[in-house]
Amino acid sequence: xxxxSLFGLMLFAVACSKSAPAEPPAPExxxxxxxxxxxxxxxxxPRLISSExxxxxxxxxxxxxxxxxxxAALQGKDGVQLFDTWSDYLGTIGMPDYRYDTARLSQTxxxxxxxxxxxxxxLCDRALxxxxxxxxxxxxxxxxxxxxxxxxxxxxxxxxxxxxxxxPASLAPTDRTNRFFQLYQDTVKQHPAVKGSRFSPAEAxxxxxxxxxxxxxxxxxx
Amino acid sequence: MRKFSLFVPLLALLGAAWxxxxxAAPTLDDYRHFRALTVDLKGRIPTRDEIAAxxxxxxxxxxxxxxxxxxxxxxxxxxxxxxxxxRLQVSPVFNASNGLVDLRxxxxxxxxxxxxxxxxxxxxxxxxxxxxxxFCLTPDDTGLAYPxxxxxxxxxxxxxxxxxxxxxxxxxxxxxxxxxxxxRDYKSASPAQYYNATTWAQYGFQPAPDLLLExxxxxxxxxxxxxxEETQTAETGHVYxxxxxxxxxxxxxxxxxxxxxxxxxxxxxxxxxxxPISCRTQTGISRAQDCxxxxxxxxxxxxxxxxxxxxxxxxxxxxxxxxxxxxxxSVRQASGDWDRLWWSEEARQFLSYVFGQDRDFRxxxxxxxxxxxGPLIQYYQSEAPAGCCGAGxxxxxxxxDALFDPARLPKDLLPHDANKWELVSNRxxxxxxxxxxxxxxxxxxxxxSRAHVLYNAFLCKDFIAxxxxxxxxxxxxxxxxxxxxxxxxxxLEPLAAYFSRVMESDITYLPPSAFPTDTTGPCSGANxxxxxxxxxxxxxxxxxxxxxxxYYDPSFSDGKxxxxxxAYPDTTxxxxxxxxxxxxxxxxxxxxxxxxxxxxxxxxxxxFLGRPLTTExxxxxxxxxxxxxGDGFKLRAVVRAMVLSDAYRHSNNxxxxxxxxxxxx
Numbered sequence: 001x002x003x004x005s006l007f008g009l010m011l012f013a014v015a016c017s018k019s020a021p022a023e024p025p026a027p028e029x030x031x032x033x034x035x036x037x038x039x040x041x042x043x044x045x046p047r048l049i050s051s052e053x054x055x056x057x058x059x060x061x062x063x064x065x066x067x068x069x070x071x072a073a074l075q076g077k078d079g080v081q082l083f084d085t086w087s088d089y090l091g092t093i094g095m096p097d098y099r100y101d102t103a104r105l106s107q108t109x110x111x112x113x114x115x116x117x118x119x120x121x122x123l124c125d126r127a128l129x130x131x132x133x134x135x136x137x138x139x140x141x142x143x144x145x146x147x148x149x150x151x152x153x154x155x156x157x158x159x160x161x162x163x164x165x166x167x168p169a170s171l172a173p174t175d176r177t178n179r180f181f182q183l184y185q186d187t188v189k190q191h192p193a194v195k196g197s198r199f200s201p202a203e204a205x206x207x208x209x210x211x212x213x214x215x216x217x218x219x220x221x222x
Numbered sequence: 223m224r225k226f227s228l229f230v231p232l233l234a235l236l237g238a239a240w241x242x243x244x245x246a247a248p249t250l251d252d253y254r255h256f257r258a259l260t261v262d263l264k265g266r267i268p269t270r271d272e273i274a275a276x277x278x279x280x281x282x283x284x285x286x287x288x289x290x291x292x293x294x295x296x297x298x299x300x301x302x303x304x305x306x307x308x309r310l311q312v313s314p315v316f317n318a319s320n321g322l323v324d325l326r327x328x329x330x331x332x333x334x335x336x337x338x339x340x341x342x343x344x345x346x347x348x349x350x351x352x353x354x355x356x357f358c359l360t361p362d363d364t365g366l367a368y369p370x371x372x373x374x375x376x377x378x379x380x381x382x383x384x385x386x387x388x389x390x391x392x393x394x395x396x397x398x399x400x401x402x403x404x405x406r407d408y409k410s411a412s413p414a415q416y417y418n419a420t421t422w423a424q425y426g427f428q429p430a431p432d433l434l435l436e437x438x439x440x441x442x443x444x445x446x447x448x449x450x451e452e453t454q455t456a457e458t459g460h461v462y463x464x465x466x467x468x469x470x471x472x473x474x475x476x477x478x479x480x481x482x483x484x485x486x487x488x489x490x491x492x493x494x495x496x497x498p499i500s501c502r503t504q505t506g507i508s509r510a511q512d513c514x515x516x517x518x519x520x521x522x523x524x525x526x527x528x529x530x531x532x533x534x535x536x537x538x539x540x541x542x543x544x545x546x547x548x549x550x551x552s553v554r555q556a557s558g559d560w561d562r563l564w565w566s567e568e569a570r571q572f573l574s575y576v577f578g579q580d581r582d583f584r585x586x587x588x589x590x591x592x593x594x595x596g597p598l599i600q601y602y603q604s605e606a607p608a609g610c611c612g613a614g615x616x617x618x619x620x621x622x623d624a625l626f627d628p629a630r631l632p633k634d635l636l637p638h639d640a641n642k643w644e645l646v647s648n649r650x651x652x653x654x655x656x657x658x659x660x661x662x663x664x665x666x667x668x669x670x671s672r673a674h675v676l677y678n679a680f681l682c683k684d685f686i687a688x689x690x691x692x693x694x695x696x697x698x699x700x701x702x703x704x705x706x707x708x709x710x711x712x713x714l715e716p717l718a719a720y721f722s723r724v725m726e727s728d729i730t731y732l733p734p735s736a737f738p739t740d741t742t743g744p745c746s747g748a749n750x751x752x753x754x755x756x757x758x759x760x761x762x763x764x765x766x767x768x769x770x771x772x773y774y775d776p777s778f779s780d781g782k783x784x785x786x787x788x789a790y791p792d793t794t795x796x797x798x799x800x801x802x803x804x805x806x807x808x809x810x811x812x813x814x815x816x817x818x819x820x821x822x823x824x825x826x827x828x829x830f831l832g833r834p835l836t837t838e839x840x841x842x843x844x845x846x847x848x849x850x851x852g853d854g855f856k857l858r859a860v861v862r863a864m865v866l867s868d869a870y871r872h873s874n875n876x877x878x879x880x881x882x883x884x885x886x887x
Contacts, residue, residue: 047832047873049261052302052544056266067550086550087541095543098311098566106832141270162270166260167253222258222267 046221048106051095054220055086058123061163063138074122076129082122089115108220120214124207132203139163139210144202153181157209164213180209248277255871256283262830262865263290265298287865291858297578298545300857301570303829304586307679310569310661311542312562316727317531318664319558321345322507322608324530325452325515325522328357329437330364333389337437340396341448343522347462347485347511348451352478354464354485358395358449361479363387368481397453400445401519402637403429408518416444426546426640427596430534430554432526452522454514456501462511463487463495489751490615502607502628505620520637521604523557536560538640545570547641561605564597564640565661571643572656580858583822583850587655587680587809590648594631596639603628606660610730614737616769618752623733625658625724626650652731657805660729667727669788673717673808680812682821685710699777702796715791719800720808722788732786737773739801740793742783758784813855823847823860830864831873842869 049057059070067086074083091097092115094105105112124139131137132144142156154169154177161169161176169177187208191201199207213219248256256276260268268276275281290296312318325341332338342357352360361367365385405413406422417429434443466486470477477484487495491509499506501513502521515522527533534554541551546567555563571593576585585591594602602624610622627650635642649658656662657676666672678684693706701711722739723732737754745756758770759781766776766784774784778793785793789801800807812818823846828835835843846860853859864870 049267050302052298053261053266055544055550060266060269067544067548068552071550090541090543090550096306096309098305098309099313101309104306159270162273164267166257166268166273167248167250171250171253173250219267222254222261 046217048094048108049220049222050104051090051093054093058119061123061127061139063136073130074119074126076126082125083119089119093119116220117211117215120219121211124210124214128199128203128207128210140206144200144206146200146202148184148202150178150181153177153184156206157181157184160206160209160213164210165216165218180212183212184209251871258870258873259287259290259865262299263287263296264293265295287862291862292578294574294578296858296861297574300577300826300861301573303825304573304679305570306829307825308569308656308662308665308675310656310665311566312661312664314559314562316562316664317558318561318565319523319530319556320605320608321530322504323515323522323605324557325448325519325524326357326528326530327524327526327533328359328364328366328528329384330359330366331384331386333386333392335386337384338447339437339443341446341452341524343449343452343515344482345508346449346451347507347509347513348449349511351464351466351470351484352480353395356480356482358451359387359391363391363395367479392447395450396447397450398445398447399453399519401448401524403427403433403524404443404445405518406636406638408520413518422638424641425596425636425638427638428537428552429524430526430536432534432554433524448519451511452515452519454501454512455517456512456514458498459501459506459510459513461491461494461497461499461509463491467492488616490620493751500607500621502604503621504608504610504612505615507608516604520600521608523560523600523605525557530557532556538563542566542570545574560597561601562661564595564601565659565664568592568594568598569656569659569661572659575645577857580856583855583857584809584813585655587657587676587812588806589655590650590653592626592646592649592653592659593643594635594646595641595643596635596637599631599635600637601660602626602631606729609728612730613769613772614730614732616752617736617754617757617773618749619732619736623652623731623736624650625652625729625731652804652806654804654806654809657809658724658729663724663729664727669718669721669724669726670714672721673714676808676812677714677717679825680821681815681817682824683817685714699775700790700794702791702794716797716800717808717811719789719791719797720803720805720811722786722792722801723804726787732773734802737786739786739789740783741774741785754784760784819851819855820844820847822850822857826857826860826864827869830861830870833873839869842867 055067055070058074059065059067062070062073065073071083071086076082091102092111094112096102096104127139131140139160141159145152148156157177157180158169161167161172184205188201188205191197191199191204194204197204253273253276256273257268260266260272276286322343322345325343327339327341329337330340340357340359344357345355346358348354348358350358350360361382364387365382366380367382368380400408400413402408404417406415406417407413417434419428422428435441436443464485464487466484468486470484470486472478476482485508490505499510499513501507501510501516506513523535525533525535533556535557536555536559537552538555538560539546539549539551540553540555540559540563542563543550546563572589572591573586575581575593576583576589581589606624606626607622607628610624611619614620630646630649632644632646635644652658657672662672666675674685687706688709691706691709696704696707698704701707702715704711723734723737724730725732741755741758743755745753747753750756754770754774758766758774758779760766760776760779762781764776764780766774766779770784773787775787775790776784778785778790786801791797792799792801803810820843823843824835827839827842827846831839846863849863850857850860
């Protein structure tokens with residue numbers, strides 16, 4: 001009871017004081033990168049490139065061929081079934097089918113990733129077969145010496161990096177160039193054990209780099 | 223007040239121009255933004271050369287964006303938004319072929335004992351009762367017998383071996399023709415420009431290989447043999463009276479070894495015997511002996527078998543995903559597939575034109591113009607009128623009041639000219655954007671489905687029943703008032719009523735002069751037997767006759783009147799004139815709706831952001847909507863504002879997880 005009275009007296013004293021009201025405490029500084037206290041903007045992951053843009057990208061990578069021309073290029077002439085037909089892949093790469101009211105896919109799924117991988121491998125291999133013998137080169141716009149230092153690798157990797165993910169490799173969020181150099185070296189080292197390959201160790205190394213980039217999320221998303 | 227206060231600062235949100243320091247080196251975000259812009263505005267990722275240009279000091283992003291906004295890839299990109307919403311392709315299950323213009327092919331044995339093909343039209347009127355409406359050679363002539371009473375589709379397989387047809391019999395019934403699908407100059411007296419796969423590739427037309435070889439599989443087909451009546455070229459024929467007034471039977475089945483019925487005279491034929499009639503209409507083709515397939519058979523379409531629904535006729539793209547100018551496949555297709563392909567492509571060409579030329583967006587719904595190529599001209603000139611008028615003949619409707627007036631079609635394209643498109647500035651009085659195109663009317667076959675998709679795509683609204691809705695048993699045919707149903711149908715039925723004058727799953731227009739919305743009134747005039755006002759009222763048992771039921775709704779009919787199907791909102795007083803104003807009426811209602819512009823903004827923003835909009839995007843949507851209406855309903859201003867907005871630039875802002883820390887490599 002005494003405590004309550006004392007507390008009430010203190011409140012009364014504060015309320016009747018003629019001194020300036022107390023300043024509210026200064027707000028805590030915002031965390032770095034936060035412009036407002038609560039960021040309510042929608043948070044979304046990157047978008048999936050439309051299947052139309054995906055096909056047109058392949059057409060461009062093959063030097064501006066038609067869809068059927070690109071299909072023929074991806075199929076190659078040696079009978080190796082790296083690629084079937086575009087119509088076999090339309091559903092899995094997310095193309096809507098208006099005939100059956102099948103909606104456009106905006107999210108990746110397992111089959112889609114498998115298709116991206118298969119079609120991507122076809123592109124990397126067929127482009128390599130082309131670029132080692134025909135100029136102008138389409139994708140691998142550089143020479144492929146048998147041995148490469150990290151310094152030799154970087155500018156060549158940058159060409160592929162710009163081709164597929166469209167910015168300099170030096171700006172990549174991770175130490176991407178070195179990681180891919182390691183991939184390249186491992187592939188070159190192990191390739192002699194592969195029987196019947198159409199590629200030299202260096203070519204196989206660059207093909208592996210190409211596989212890595214064309215399967216990268218930054219290639220399929222934007 | 224809230225909207226106003228939001229609007230002003232949000233205009234700044236749109237970023238009227240690219241604000242980056244052009245002399246500074248691009249950041250990773252800049253590269254990603256440029257990549258996104260390239261994907262959205264050029265339709266693919268950037269090339270190394272384009273990236274190099276972007277990196278150069280002084281790169282003018284605003285000029286670059288403006289340049290892309292006038293390119294074909296931009297038109298494709300925006301067209302895709304509305305193709306995704308409207309899904310304007312028809313399932314192959316929908317049989318688009320018209321038997322009255324399709325030429326079937328029978329294999330017989332010729333006078334010299336070798337197999338040969340003879341083309342014919344099922345339904346072609348002929349003098350001989352044995353062949354009237356069917357193949358011009360009888361089973362006695364050919365030795366080809368068929369199972370009795372077998373439906374004509376699918377066409378049955380002969381049950382007996384063929385025999386050699388004598389030359390005089392063959393010549394009496396058939397003639398040799400150089401048809402349009404084999405000759406570019408088929409209209410000349412002596413066609414000489416025979417099909418060449420290489421040179422004809424420029425036209426975009428390739429007959430199915432089956433049509434290019436004789437039965438031996440080796441000899442090229444340079445001319446065809448076809449039943450004589452089909453080769454007639456007159457535009458106008460005359461109603462043929464067979465004097466048969468009832469089905470002809472033999473031993474309880476079909477006579478003469480036929481598997482189709484022998485045609486007989488109906489009331490219209492009896493009343494109009496000998497009268498002139500258009501050879502392009504269903505009415506004429508099915509009633510005149512002197513109506514054929516025209517010069518070079520251009521009014522008919524070949525199929526390489528007796529079953530038109532599945533027999534190959536052409537080699538064409540089946541999957542029209544990048545437009546027919548960039549086919550991704552090429553397969554043998556039947557005549558109906560050919561129709562469906564070009565119906566869809568008409569809509570794509572039309573939308574691409576509206577967006578590419580940055581025309582008033584509202585024209586999508588109300589434009590009188592469209593685009594046609596050679597196959598579509600052939601369709602609108604011959605196949606579409608051959609679908610009219612069905613049972614309407616019984617109510618005096620014998621020649622179509624077409625949604626697309628054939629007289630307005632270009633004259634300079636041939637059926638082969640699939641790759642060449644021409645603008646038709648005005649299709650006729652009933653034309654209204656996509657709403658009167660065959661692809662829309664067949665894709666959305668019912669009045670309600672047509673109204674629903676428009677409500678959804680252009681007002682961004684849907685019909686969703688309220689929670690805990692109770693549907694009490696009711697016999698009320700008026701769904702606008704029936705408890706429970708009315709929660710959706712009070713809105714849907716008036717919209718659907720705008721399509722009362724377009725037959726369901728069809729493109730036949732029902733003009734008010736032949737089909738009054740309400741048949742109330744005294745029966746008068748000489749043609750009472752063909753007048754809906756006289757015919758379309760219920761009998762003493764409460765039934766409408768069969769012809770009337772095709773067009774009038776028994777549920778809203780009684781002994782005093784009948785109501786055109788779908789038009790009951792007008793006749794019950796809920797609406798006025800919806801049926802009469804037709805598709806143009808719903809277009810007018812939609813484009814003046816308060817939510818029309820914001821729906822366009824929503825559709826564009828959602829597509830470019832790759833996600834549905836949320837309440838947080840309300841300001842962006844308002845600003846885009848304002849940009850849309852402020853620029854005369856042009857979409858280019860909306861897209862420009864969209865791609866320069868902060869929302870677009872930061873639309874993939876979950877970098878830490880979604881980019882997998884830059885990937886595993």
